[in-house]
Amino acid sequence: MRPTREQAKENRQRILDTAARLFHENGIHAVGVDAVMKGAGLTHGGFYGHFKSKNDLTAEAASHAMDAALQAFADVKTIGDLAASYLSAEHRDIAGNGCTIAALGPELARLPEGQRGTVSDYVRAQIAQIEALQAAADGKSDRRKAIADLSSLVGALVMARTVDDPQLSDEILTETKRYFAADAEKPTDS
Amino acid sequence: MRPTREQAKENRQRILDTAARLFHENGIHAVGVDAVMKGAGLTHGGFYGHFKSKNDLTAEAASHAMDAALQAFADVKTIGDLAASYLSAEHRDIAGNGCTIAALGPELARLPEGQRGTVSDYVRAQIAQIEALQAAADGKSDRRKAIADLSSLVGALVMARTVDDPQLSDEILTETKRYFAADAEKPTDS
DNA sequence: ATTATCTATAGATCTATAGATAATGC
DNA sequence: ATTATCTATAGATCTATAGATAATGC
Numbered sequence: 415m416r417p418t419r420e421q422a423k424e425n426r427q428r429i430l431d432t433a434a435r436l437f438h439e440n441g442i443h444a445v446g447v448d449a450v451m452k453g454a455g456l457t458h459g460g461f462y463g464h465f466k467s468k469n470d471l472t473a474e475a476a477s478h479a480m481d482a483a484l485q486a487f488a489d490v491k492t493i494g495d496l497a498a499s500y501l502s503a504e505h506r507d508i509a510g511n512g513c514t515i516a517a518l519g520p521e522l523a524r525l526p527e528g529q530r531g532t533v534s535d536y537v538r539a540q541i542a543q544i545e546a547l548q549a550a551a552d553g554k555s556d557r558r559k560a561i562a563d564l565s566s567l568v569g570a571l572v573m574a575r576t577v578d579d580p581q582l583s584d585e586i587l588t589e590t591k592r593y594f595a596a597d598a599e600k601p602t603d604s
Numbered sequence: 605m606r607p608t609r610e611q612a613k614e615n616r617q618r619i620l621d622t623a624a625r626l627f628h629e630n631g632i633h634a635v636g637v638d639a640v641m642k643g644a645g646l647t648h649g650g651f652y653g654h655f656k657s658k659n660d661l662t663a664e665a666a667s668h669a670m671d672a673a674l675q676a677f678a679d680v681k682t683i684g685d686l687a688a689s690y691l692s693a694e695h696r697d698i699a700g701n702g703c704t705i706a707a708l709g710p711e712l713a714r715l716p717e718g719q720r721g722t723v724s725d726y727v728r729a730q731i732a733q734i735e736a737l738q739a740a741a742d743g744k745s746d747r748r749k750a751i752a753d754l755s756s757l758v759g760a761l762v763m764a765r766t767v768d769d770p771q772l773s774d775e776i777l778t779e780t781k782r783y784f785a786a787d788a789e790k791p792t793d794s
Numbered sequence: 795a796t797t798a799t800c801t802a803t804a805g806a807t808c809t810a811t812a813g814a815t816a817a818t819g820c
Numbered sequence: 821a822t823t824a825t826c827t828a829t830a831g832a833t834c835t836a837t838a839g840a841t842a843a844t845g846c
Contacts, residue, residue, distance in 0.1 A: 569759025
Protein backbone atom coordinates (compact mmCIF):
# COMPACT_ATOMS: atom_id res chain seq x y z
CA MET A 415 0.00 0.00 0.00
CA ARG A 416 2.91 2.37 0.49
CA PRO A 417 3.72 4.27 -2.76
CA THR A 418 7.18 4.97 -4.11
CA ARG A 419 8.82 8.29 -3.33
CA GLU A 420 7.91 9.45 -6.82
CA GLN A 421 4.29 8.38 -6.48
CA ALA A 422 4.09 10.21 -3.15
CA LYS A 423 5.21 13.40 -4.91
CA GLU A 424 2.60 12.81 -7.58
CA ASN A 425 0.02 12.38 -4.86
CA ARG A 426 1.03 15.70 -3.33
CA GLN A 427 0.66 17.39 -6.71
CA ARG A 428 -2.73 15.80 -7.20
CA ILE A 429 -3.82 17.09 -3.78
CA LEU A 430 -2.76 20.60 -4.89
CA ASP A 431 -4.53 20.30 -8.25
CA THR A 432 -7.69 19.02 -6.60
CA ALA A 433 -7.64 21.66 -3.87
CA ALA A 434 -7.11 24.47 -6.37
CA ARG A 435 -10.01 23.28 -8.50
CA LEU A 436 -12.40 22.67 -5.60
CA PHE A 437 -11.49 25.97 -3.92
CA HIS A 438 -12.14 27.88 -7.17
CA GLU A 439 -15.43 26.09 -7.72
CA ASN A 440 -16.84 26.19 -4.18
CA GLY A 441 -14.77 28.62 -2.14
CA ILE A 442 -12.02 27.80 0.33
CA HIS A 443 -14.26 27.77 3.39
CA ALA A 444 -16.79 25.48 1.75
CA VAL A 445 -14.26 22.75 0.95
CA GLY A 446 -12.99 20.52 3.73
CA VAL A 447 -9.73 18.61 3.88
CA ASP A 448 -11.89 15.50 3.62
CA ALA A 449 -13.32 16.56 0.24
CA VAL A 450 -9.90 17.49 -1.13
CA MET A 451 -8.40 14.12 -0.21
CA LYS A 452 -11.42 12.24 -1.50
CA GLY A 453 -11.12 14.17 -4.77
CA ALA A 454 -7.46 13.16 -4.96
CA GLY A 455 -8.36 9.51 -4.33
CA LEU A 456 -6.89 9.37 -0.82
CA THR A 457 -8.25 9.22 2.71
CA HIS A 458 -8.30 12.41 4.68
CA GLY A 459 -6.01 11.28 7.48
CA GLY A 460 -3.13 11.07 5.01
CA PHE A 461 -3.38 14.78 4.34
CA TYR A 462 -1.21 15.78 7.30
CA GLY A 463 1.74 13.86 5.95
CA HIS A 464 1.84 16.28 3.01
CA PHE A 465 0.76 19.57 4.58
CA LYS A 466 1.04 21.03 8.05
CA SER A 467 -2.51 22.39 8.09
CA LYS A 468 -5.38 23.49 5.89
CA ASN A 469 -4.00 27.06 6.07
CA ASP A 470 -0.75 25.71 4.67
CA LEU A 471 -2.62 24.01 1.81
CA THR A 472 -4.61 27.17 1.11
CA ALA A 473 -1.49 29.26 0.47
CA GLU A 474 0.15 26.58 -1.68
CA ALA A 475 -3.00 25.78 -3.65
CA ALA A 476 -3.62 29.47 -4.37
CA SER A 477 -0.10 29.93 -5.70
CA HIS A 478 -0.41 26.71 -7.68
CA ALA A 479 -3.69 27.93 -9.21
CA MET A 480 -2.28 31.34 -10.13
CA ASP A 481 0.65 29.73 -11.94
CA ALA A 482 -1.84 27.67 -13.93
CA ALA A 483 -4.02 30.69 -14.69
CA LEU A 484 -1.03 32.66 -16.00
CA GLN A 485 -0.21 29.82 -18.36
CA ALA A 486 -3.82 29.55 -19.52
CA PHE A 487 -3.73 33.14 -20.83
CA ALA A 488 -0.09 33.19 -21.91
CA ASP A 489 -0.55 32.55 -25.62
CA VAL A 490 -2.82 35.46 -26.60
CA LYS A 491 -1.45 37.89 -29.20
CA THR A 492 -3.59 40.99 -28.64
CA ILE A 493 -5.60 42.60 -25.86
CA GLY A 494 -8.75 41.79 -27.83
CA ASP A 495 -7.77 38.11 -27.76
CA LEU A 496 -7.13 38.32 -24.03
CA ALA A 497 -10.54 39.88 -23.45
CA ALA A 498 -12.24 37.31 -25.69
CA SER A 499 -10.64 34.49 -23.76
CA TYR A 500 -10.94 35.96 -20.26
CA LEU A 501 -14.54 37.07 -20.82
CA SER A 502 -15.70 33.90 -22.58
CA ALA A 503 -18.85 32.14 -21.42
CA GLU A 504 -16.64 29.14 -20.76
CA HIS A 505 -14.44 31.01 -18.29
CA ARG A 506 -17.55 32.38 -16.59
CA ASP A 507 -19.18 28.96 -16.29
CA ILE A 508 -16.12 26.88 -15.41
CA ALA A 509 -14.26 28.62 -12.61
CA GLY A 510 -12.23 25.54 -11.63
CA ASN A 511 -9.13 26.35 -13.63
CA GLY A 512 -9.67 30.05 -14.31
CA CYS A 513 -8.56 33.34 -12.80
CA THR A 514 -7.90 33.13 -9.06
CA ILE A 515 -8.69 36.79 -8.32
CA ALA A 516 -12.12 36.52 -9.93
CA ALA A 517 -12.92 33.24 -8.17
CA LEU A 518 -11.32 33.80 -4.77
CA GLY A 519 -10.30 37.47 -4.52
CA PRO A 520 -12.55 38.55 -1.65
CA GLU A 521 -11.91 35.34 0.27
CA LEU A 522 -8.13 35.63 -0.16
CA ALA A 523 -8.34 39.29 0.85
CA ARG A 524 -9.54 38.25 4.31
CA LEU A 525 -6.61 35.91 4.93
CA PRO A 526 -3.66 37.26 6.91
CA GLU A 527 -0.66 38.51 4.93
CA GLY A 528 1.65 35.72 3.91
CA GLN A 529 -1.18 33.25 3.53
CA ARG A 530 -2.50 34.60 0.23
CA GLY A 531 0.11 32.85 -1.84
CA THR A 532 1.79 34.80 -4.59
CA VAL A 533 -1.17 37.06 -5.29
CA SER A 534 0.80 40.30 -5.69
CA ASP A 535 3.15 38.62 -8.15
CA TYR A 536 0.16 37.26 -10.03
CA VAL A 537 -1.38 40.73 -10.44
CA ARG A 538 2.00 42.22 -11.40
CA ALA A 539 2.41 39.51 -14.04
CA GLN A 540 -1.05 40.22 -15.47
CA ILE A 541 -0.30 43.96 -15.66
CA ALA A 542 3.04 43.24 -17.33
CA GLN A 543 1.37 40.96 -19.86
CA ILE A 544 -1.09 43.67 -20.87
CA GLU A 545 1.72 46.21 -21.14
CA ALA A 546 3.58 43.81 -23.42
CA LEU A 547 0.48 43.40 -25.60
CA GLN A 548 0.16 47.20 -25.83
CA ALA A 549 3.78 47.52 -26.87
CA ALA A 550 3.35 44.80 -29.48
CA ALA A 551 0.33 46.64 -30.91
CA ASP A 552 1.60 50.20 -31.19
CA GLY A 553 5.10 50.36 -29.79
CA LYS A 554 4.20 52.07 -26.51
CA SER A 555 2.98 50.75 -23.20
CA ASP A 556 0.72 52.57 -20.75
CA ARG A 557 0.79 51.06 -17.29
CA ARG A 558 -2.15 53.16 -16.10
CA LYS A 559 -4.32 51.89 -18.93
CA ALA A 560 -3.07 48.34 -18.34
CA ILE A 561 -4.27 48.53 -14.73
CA ALA A 562 -7.65 49.98 -15.77
CA ASP A 563 -8.04 47.30 -18.45
CA LEU A 564 -7.16 44.48 -16.07
CA SER A 565 -9.67 45.92 -13.59
CA SER A 566 -12.32 45.83 -16.29
CA LEU A 567 -11.61 42.20 -17.09
CA VAL A 568 -11.72 41.08 -13.46
CA GLY A 569 -14.77 43.18 -12.59
CA ALA A 570 -16.77 42.09 -15.64
CA LEU A 571 -16.12 38.42 -14.92
CA VAL A 572 -17.05 38.77 -11.24
CA MET A 573 -20.27 40.59 -12.13
CA ALA A 574 -21.19 38.17 -14.93
CA ARG A 575 -20.84 35.28 -12.48
CA THR A 576 -22.69 36.95 -9.62
CA VAL A 577 -25.73 38.22 -11.49
CA ASP A 578 -28.56 35.68 -11.65
CA ASP A 579 -30.14 37.01 -14.84
CA PRO A 580 -28.44 35.11 -17.72
CA GLN A 581 -29.27 37.84 -20.21
CA LEU A 582 -27.63 40.53 -18.09
CA SER A 583 -24.67 38.24 -17.53
CA ASP A 584 -24.19 37.74 -21.28
CA GLU A 585 -24.57 41.47 -21.86
CA ILE A 586 -21.82 42.27 -19.35
CA LEU A 587 -19.41 39.87 -21.04
CA THR A 588 -20.30 40.85 -24.61
CA GLU A 589 -20.34 44.61 -24.11
CA THR A 590 -17.08 44.63 -22.18
CA LYS A 591 -15.46 42.56 -24.93
CA ARG A 592 -16.79 44.98 -27.56
CA TYR A 593 -15.45 47.86 -25.55
CA PHE A 594 -11.99 46.31 -25.75
CA ALA A 595 -12.37 45.62 -29.46
CA ALA A 596 -13.50 49.21 -30.20
CA ASP A 597 -10.69 50.55 -28.06
CA ALA A 598 -8.08 48.66 -30.06
CA GLU A 599 -9.23 50.30 -33.32
CA LYS A 600 -8.97 53.83 -32.00
CA PRO A 601 -5.78 55.86 -32.50
CA THR A 602 -3.59 55.78 -29.43
CA ASP A 603 -4.58 58.41 -26.90
CA SER A 604 -1.87 57.77 -24.39
CA MET B 605 -38.08 39.81 28.91
CA ARG B 606 -40.47 39.74 25.99
CA PRO B 607 -40.14 42.91 23.84
CA THR B 608 -42.98 44.87 22.29
CA ARG B 609 -44.03 44.12 18.74
CA GLU B 610 -42.15 47.22 17.62
CA GLN B 611 -39.01 46.25 19.50
CA ALA B 612 -39.17 42.80 17.93
CA LYS B 613 -39.18 44.42 14.48
CA GLU B 614 -36.22 46.54 15.48
CA ASN B 615 -34.44 43.40 16.63
CA ARG B 616 -35.08 41.82 13.24
CA GLN B 617 -33.64 44.86 11.49
CA ARG B 618 -30.62 44.79 13.78
CA ILE B 619 -30.07 41.12 12.94
CA LEU B 620 -30.10 42.06 9.23
CA ASP B 621 -27.73 45.00 9.74
CA THR B 622 -25.34 42.88 11.77
CA ALA B 623 -25.46 39.96 9.33
CA ALA B 624 -24.84 42.24 6.35
CA ARG B 625 -21.84 43.85 8.04
CA LEU B 626 -20.33 40.58 9.31
CA PHE B 627 -20.88 38.82 5.98
CA HIS B 628 -19.15 41.65 4.10
CA GLU B 629 -16.26 41.68 6.53
CA ASN B 630 -15.68 37.95 6.93
CA GLY B 631 -17.62 36.14 4.22
CA ILE B 632 -20.95 34.37 4.53
CA HIS B 633 -19.50 30.95 5.22
CA ALA B 634 -17.20 32.25 7.93
CA VAL B 635 -19.99 33.81 10.00
CA GLY B 636 -22.28 31.58 12.02
CA VAL B 637 -25.82 32.29 13.17
CA ASP B 638 -24.34 32.40 16.65
CA ALA B 639 -22.00 35.29 15.78
CA VAL B 640 -24.78 37.24 14.04
CA MET B 641 -27.11 36.98 17.04
CA LYS B 642 -24.33 37.80 19.47
CA GLY B 643 -23.49 40.86 17.38
CA ALA B 644 -27.15 41.89 17.52
CA GLY B 645 -27.18 41.43 21.29
CA LEU B 646 -29.39 38.34 21.28
CA THR B 647 -28.93 34.64 21.92
CA HIS B 648 -28.65 32.40 18.93
CA GLY B 649 -31.70 30.26 19.67
CA GLY B 650 -33.94 33.28 19.10
CA PHE B 651 -32.78 33.52 15.51
CA TYR B 652 -35.28 30.99 14.21
CA GLY B 653 -38.19 33.10 15.35
CA HIS B 654 -37.12 35.74 12.81
CA PHE B 655 -35.76 33.67 9.94
CA LYS B 656 -36.49 30.22 8.62
CA SER B 657 -32.86 29.30 8.11
CA LYS B 658 -29.41 30.74 7.54
CA ASN B 659 -30.03 30.51 3.79
CA ASP B 660 -33.08 32.67 4.30
CA LEU B 661 -31.03 35.23 6.22
CA THR B 662 -28.32 35.19 3.55
CA ALA B 663 -30.72 36.26 0.79
CA GLU B 664 -32.36 38.95 2.93
CA ALA B 665 -29.09 40.30 4.30
CA ALA B 666 -27.57 40.49 0.81
CA SER B 667 -30.54 42.47 -0.51
CA HIS B 668 -30.46 44.66 2.60
CA ALA B 669 -26.74 45.36 2.07
CA MET B 670 -27.17 46.19 -1.62
CA ASP B 671 -29.88 48.72 -0.80
CA ALA B 672 -27.51 50.36 1.66
CA ALA B 673 -24.63 50.34 -0.84
CA LEU B 674 -26.78 52.04 -3.49
CA GLN B 675 -27.62 54.80 -1.03
CA ALA B 676 -23.98 55.21 -0.03
CA PHE B 677 -23.03 56.13 -3.61
CA ALA B 678 -26.25 57.94 -4.53
CA ASP B 679 -25.12 61.53 -4.02
CA VAL B 680 -22.16 61.71 -6.40
CA LYS B 681 -22.37 64.28 -9.21
CA THR B 682 -19.82 62.99 -11.74
CA ILE B 683 -18.20 59.72 -12.71
CA GLY B 684 -14.93 61.08 -11.33
CA ASP B 685 -16.63 61.57 -7.95
CA LEU B 686 -18.03 58.06 -8.10
CA ALA B 687 -14.58 56.62 -8.84
CA ALA B 688 -12.99 58.72 -6.06
CA SER B 689 -15.53 57.45 -3.57
CA TYR B 690 -15.72 53.84 -4.75
CA LEU B 691 -11.94 53.53 -5.06
CA SER B 692 -11.09 55.33 -1.81
CA ALA B 693 -8.71 53.71 0.67
CA GLU B 694 -11.59 53.83 3.15
CA HIS B 695 -13.84 51.69 0.94
CA ARG B 696 -10.97 49.26 0.41
CA ASP B 697 -10.18 48.98 4.11
CA ILE B 698 -13.74 48.94 5.51
CA ALA B 699 -15.77 46.42 3.56
CA GLY B 700 -18.55 46.18 6.15
CA ASN B 701 -20.91 48.70 4.59
CA GLY B 702 -19.47 48.88 1.06
CA CYS B 703 -20.19 47.32 -2.33
CA THR B 704 -21.71 43.84 -2.08
CA ILE B 705 -20.35 42.58 -5.41
CA ALA B 706 -16.79 43.48 -4.47
CA ALA B 707 -17.09 41.92 -1.01
CA LEU B 708 -19.25 38.89 -1.72
CA GLY B 709 -19.52 38.49 -5.50
CA PRO B 710 -17.80 35.12 -5.92
CA GLU B 711 -19.50 33.71 -2.82
CA LEU B 712 -22.93 34.87 -3.97
CA ALA B 713 -22.22 33.48 -7.43
CA ARG B 714 -22.05 29.96 -5.98
CA LEU B 715 -25.46 30.20 -4.33
CA PRO B 716 -28.43 28.74 -6.18
CA GLU B 717 -30.59 31.14 -8.17
CA GLY B 718 -33.14 32.92 -6.03
CA GLN B 719 -30.87 32.95 -3.00
CA ARG B 720 -28.59 35.74 -4.22
CA GLY B 721 -31.01 38.45 -3.19
CA THR B 722 -31.58 41.30 -5.61
CA VAL B 723 -28.13 41.14 -7.18
CA SER B 724 -29.26 41.61 -10.79
CA ASP B 725 -31.29 44.67 -9.81
CA TYR B 726 -28.31 46.02 -7.93
CA VAL B 727 -26.04 45.75 -10.98
CA ARG B 728 -28.74 47.23 -13.23
CA ALA B 729 -29.09 50.15 -10.83
CA GLN B 730 -25.34 50.76 -10.83
CA ILE B 731 -25.24 50.72 -14.64
CA ALA B 732 -28.20 53.11 -14.77
CA GLN B 733 -26.52 55.47 -12.32
CA ILE B 734 -23.39 55.66 -14.46
CA GLU B 735 -25.49 56.25 -17.59
CA ALA B 736 -27.24 59.10 -15.77
CA LEU B 737 -23.89 60.63 -14.81
CA GLN B 738 -22.75 60.38 -18.45
CA ALA B 739 -25.91 62.12 -19.62
CA ALA B 740 -25.47 64.85 -17.02
CA ALA B 741 -21.89 65.43 -18.21
CA ASP B 742 -22.31 65.60 -21.99
CA GLY B 743 -25.94 64.95 -22.85
CA LYS B 744 -25.48 61.39 -24.11
CA SER B 745 -25.31 58.07 -22.40
CA ASP B 746 -23.32 55.03 -23.54
CA ARG B 747 -24.46 51.82 -21.89
CA ARG B 748 -21.49 49.86 -23.21
CA LYS B 749 -19.05 52.29 -21.64
CA ALA B 750 -21.11 52.33 -18.46
CA ILE B 751 -20.72 48.55 -18.17
CA ALA B 752 -16.99 48.72 -18.89
CA ASP B 753 -16.56 51.52 -16.34
CA LEU B 754 -18.51 49.67 -13.66
CA SER B 755 -16.38 46.61 -14.38
CA SER B 756 -13.27 48.70 -13.85
CA LEU B 757 -14.51 49.98 -10.51
CA VAL B 758 -15.45 46.54 -9.21
CA GLY B 759 -12.30 44.86 -10.52
CA ALA B 760 -9.94 47.53 -9.18
CA LEU B 761 -11.48 47.33 -5.71
CA VAL B 762 -11.34 43.52 -5.65
CA MET B 763 -7.69 43.54 -6.76
CA ALA B 764 -6.70 46.31 -4.35
CA ARG B 765 -8.16 44.29 -1.48
CA THR B 766 -6.68 40.97 -2.54
CA VAL B 767 -3.11 42.03 -3.21
CA ASP B 768 -0.91 41.86 -0.11
CA ASP B 769 1.58 44.50 -1.22
CA PRO B 770 0.22 47.85 0.11
CA GLN B 771 2.12 49.83 -2.51
CA LEU B 772 0.64 47.84 -5.37
CA SER B 773 -2.79 48.12 -3.77
CA ASP B 774 -2.51 51.93 -3.58
CA GLU B 775 -1.25 52.04 -7.17
CA ILE B 776 -4.27 50.09 -8.43
CA LEU B 777 -6.68 52.48 -6.72
CA THR B 778 -4.82 55.66 -7.67
CA GLU B 779 -4.14 54.78 -11.28
CA THR B 780 -7.67 53.58 -11.92
CA LYS B 781 -9.03 56.80 -10.42
CA ARG B 782 -6.67 58.84 -12.61
CA TYR B 783 -7.79 56.87 -15.62
CA PHE B 784 -11.38 57.93 -14.88
CA ALA B 785 -10.33 61.53 -14.32
CA ALA B 786 -8.36 61.64 -17.60
CA ASP B 787 -11.23 60.00 -19.42
CA ALA B 788 -13.67 62.70 -18.24
CA GLU B 789 -11.51 65.45 -19.78
CA LYS B 790 -11.33 63.87 -23.20
CA PRO B 791 -13.85 64.80 -25.90
CA THR B 792 -16.65 62.24 -26.17
CA ASP B 793 -15.68 59.31 -28.33
CA SER B 794 -18.93 57.42 -28.24
C1' DA C 795 14.05 0.51 9.28
C1' DT C 796 11.64 4.06 7.20
C1' DT C 797 7.50 6.28 5.77
C1' DA C 798 3.18 7.19 3.02
C1' DT C 799 -1.26 6.02 3.88
C1' DC C 800 -5.32 4.34 6.44
C1' DT C 801 -8.57 3.71 10.39
C1' DA C 802 -10.52 5.62 14.28
C1' DT C 803 -11.48 9.25 17.10
C1' DA C 804 -11.06 13.57 19.94
C1' DG C 805 -12.47 18.23 20.25
C1' DA C 806 -14.43 22.23 18.31
C1' DT C 807 -17.98 24.46 15.71
C1' DC C 808 -22.22 25.02 13.25
C1' DT C 809 -27.26 24.58 12.04
C1' DA C 810 -31.47 23.64 13.85
C1' DT C 811 -34.98 22.16 17.26
C1' DA C 812 -37.53 21.50 21.72
C1' DG C 813 -39.25 23.15 25.75
C1' DA C 814 -39.25 26.78 29.34
C1' DT C 815 -39.77 31.64 30.58
C1' DA C 816 -41.87 36.00 31.15
C1' DA C 817 -43.77 40.20 29.51
C1' DT C 818 -46.97 42.03 26.04
C1' DG C 819 -51.55 42.50 23.87
C1' DC C 820 -56.21 41.27 23.38
C1' DA D 821 -53.44 33.68 25.70
C1' DT D 822 -49.93 34.87 22.72
C1' DT D 823 -45.19 35.16 21.43
C1' DA D 824 -40.30 36.89 21.38
C1' DT D 825 -36.52 35.27 23.56
C1' DC D 826 -33.59 32.10 26.23
C1' DT D 827 -31.49 27.65 27.78
C1' DA D 828 -30.07 23.28 26.55
C1' DT D 829 -29.03 19.98 23.38
C1' DA D 830 -29.17 16.87 19.22
C1' DG D 831 -26.94 15.84 15.02
C1' DA D 832 -23.82 16.93 11.44
C1' DT D 833 -19.41 18.50 9.93
C1' DC D 834 -14.69 19.99 10.17
C1' DT D 835 -9.70 20.20 11.64
C1' DA D 836 -6.28 17.65 13.59
C1' DT D 837 -3.98 13.74 15.96
C1' DA D 838 -2.70 8.93 17.40
C1' DG D 839 -1.61 4.51 16.39
C1' DA D 840 -1.68 0.64 13.04
C1' DT D 841 -0.45 -1.14 8.50
C1' DA D 842 2.29 -2.59 4.71
C1' DA D 843 5.30 -1.75 0.95
C1' DT D 844 9.50 0.79 -0.29
C1' DG D 845 14.48 1.84 0.16
C1' DC D 846 18.79 1.32 2.33
